[in-house]
Amino acid sequence: MKRRAVVVLLVVLAGLAVGAIWTLLQPDRYRADARVLVRPASARIVPAVEALAESSLVEANVAQTLRLSSSPDISAKGGDGGVLTVSAKAGSRERARQIDGEAVVILTQKVAQRFRAAGVSATVLDPAHVAEQTSPTPGRNLLITGLAGLLIGLAVAAALSPGRSVAPGTAPVDPHVEQRLHARIDQVAQRERALAQRAGQLAAREEDLARREQDLERQAAAVAAAPAAPEPEPEPEPEPELEPPLERGPPAAPPRPAGRWTLRELEALTRERSSAGASPEQQEEWSTYLFFLREHADATGSLPAGLDQLIGDVFGPLPRGN
Secondary structure (H helix, E strand, O other), X not given: OHHHHHHHHHHHHHHHHHHHHHHHHOOOEEEEEEEEEEEOOOOOHHHHHHHHHOOHHHHHHHHHHHOOOOOOEEEEEEOHHHEEEEEXXXXXXXXXXXXXXXXXXXXXXXXXXHOOOOOOEEEEEEEEEEEEEEEXXXXXXXXXXXXHXXXXXXXXXXXXXXXXXXXXOOOOOOHHHHHHHHHHHHHHHHHHHHHHHHHHHHHHHHHHHHHHHHHHHHHHHHHHHOOOOXXXXXXXXXXXXXXXXXXXXXXXXXXXXXXXXXXXXXHHHHHHXXXXXXXXXHHHHHHHHHHHHHHHOOOOOEOOXXXXXXXXXXXXXXXXXX
16 A cells, blocks of 8 residues: 555656646746727627737738837736727737737727727727736646656555465466566556656747747848838930820719619618608618628629628618619
8 A cells, every 4th residue: 555655656756847847848928908999889889899800911011100010919908898808919928018018009990990880989998918928837837747656656555466466365466467466557657757758848939939930020020120222213204295184074073883882872861761760779770781781892893793681671762673
């Protein structure tokens, strides 16, 4: 019994040692948070703003503005009352705060541009600040490796128990059985050493990736700080001979396909019915559909004929036939 307890204790200590090595080799990672108030806080607007905050459009703008070598890690989470928490992760406190602050600025600009027709606004309630250090995680690492060591130790102790507890009057233990038990113990020890080696390799790889990211950021900062080469002055072109101006009338509007609705017509129809006493819920529904219909309009603002039935259901009855 005492020997089994010693075996379990030794395996647990070995697991904790693996967890400590894993923790030491993990790179530093920090998370910064900022809170944005979205109005109106409807069940359709807040998820749309949350998806916009996590989109590649915001990540690409942040990477271009801060001259990052790769896309930043940005996430968003909606809360009560239309409060949206925007988070960013980076290898240093200042870099995480910079990325999160720039992401919030770009998000408010994109909301004002894309949700203008629906009257949506995004206001910064809490500016970007460092919330916590996300890596290394010693508590999680030690818990995982400690539990793994405990399970392995219990398995080894259970394998040893039949060969060491012989009831009085029973036959002695077969030496072949004891040899197989020892071979099993050696296999478990080898597997544990392989797991520890793999954990060390993974941690070293993470550290190498973090070091490369820092080198690329320093190179980008050096390129940004270097003075730009002066552009050559263009050669003067000969002035063209002036021709008498032709009298032209007002520019004609681009032709619209017959029988198809345009965004301008739908917006005018919405304003007319809103002033005629439509309910606020109906006005909000029209504004939301107008925002999503913009993605399907062509360069002239015309909508596909396949959306006629949807337009009739939402904005009907229509003043003219399609």
